[in-house]
Amino acid sequence: MTQETAEPQVAIVTDSASSLPEDLRRRFGISTVPIWIQIGDESLKEGVDLSNDEFYKRLDGPLMPTTSAPPPSEFIEAYRTLAKKMKDIISVHIMSQGSATCAIASLAAESVPEANVTVYDSGSVSMGVGFLALEAARCALRGLKKEDILAKLDYIKSRIYAFAAIPTLKYLRRSGRVSRGKAALASLLSIKPVLEIKDGVISVVDQVRTFPRALHRILELAHNAVGKRSAVVAVMHANAPDAANDFAAQVKKRLNVKEMIVGEAGPVLAVHGGPGLVGLVLYTL
Incomplete structure (x- = not known):
């Protein structure tokens, strides 16, 4: 080397x-x-003008934050x-x-x-x-x-896989990514979407009835993708460190993990997925 x-x-x-x-x-x-994060008339730089803690405090405020390049x-x-x-x-x-x-x-x-x-x-x-x-x-x-x-x-x-489990459609509705009617129906049925991000496209690959099941599903999808091959893994979360650490322990038991990062996903994902989102990103060696 x-x-x-x-x-x-x-x-x-x-x-x-x-x-x-x-x-x-x-x-x-x-x-x-x-x-950049827009909140009303304010334009704030992520991690410079606005910390993650302050972002989450304002996420449920009267003005919905949005992100921009x-x-x-x-x-x-x-x-x-x-x-x-x-x-x-x-x-x-x-x-x-x-x-x-x-x-x-x-x-x-x-x-x-x-x-x-x-x-x-x-x-x-x-x-x-x-x-x-x-x-x-x-x-x-x-x-x-x-x-x-x-x-x-x-x-x-070409070897990166990314999955996310979302605990509620509330923030996807507020950000305009899903309609109010679909969000209300999903809430009524307690549906938790499972997402995959691949080749620049975000897709709903499954819909399950509980958040633990959603986490189980993204781990299942990751295992199907990489099998027993050695992988570099990140477990990312939106203001949910305990859930992320618990999930990371499950990932280590199921996958052949060479390196792992557990960290905060940040506003770009949280503005749509909301607090509690947990994601799994990995690639094979």
Whole structure:
């Protein structure tokens, strides 16, 4: 294996929708552009102007929070700062279907001619983005060239699976993702949707009657996808650390886990799934 180098030749950028824990961002030198959260007339940067705790306090307020891509100026600033040290930049972002982040990052890159920026569409959300950014940074620290890192990302991207269990349709209804009638019927029947995010598409793959059953189902889907192969796994949650830790213990018993991250998913998912959401993101080695 190539040894890590003190001075990588490729810089890595992502957005806060990647759900990467701060300690990993710092350890691997990953620059993060914050997603913006709109609450009424307020425009707030995730993790900068608005903490996760404050976000959850305001999620049930009279004004429904929404999320939006960062403006081009945020990317331009990040790229120009990095270009002072290295020309090659890989910018890994939330899936382009449903978010303008990739498009805005590409637009911003045109304004930074001193850098060679490649905007990489993860086709995923949360740690589906985070795993790619993390692997890109690890490769950069091992001295890999930009084209080799991109090839590695393509390989991993094809092997990423992402599932989520949602305890209520209340927030999907408030955000306009499902109709009021469907949400009311689902609430009456105590239906919990099970989602899969793959190739930039979010699909309802099952509907079950209890949240524990929904968690069991996403673990079943993950096992069907990877079998006994060694996997890198993330259990992500929306203000539900106890449920996430309990679920992580189940995952370790069922899957061949090489590495595991348990962390907060953040507002991009929580604004739609609401508190209590638990997701499982993994890829095989």
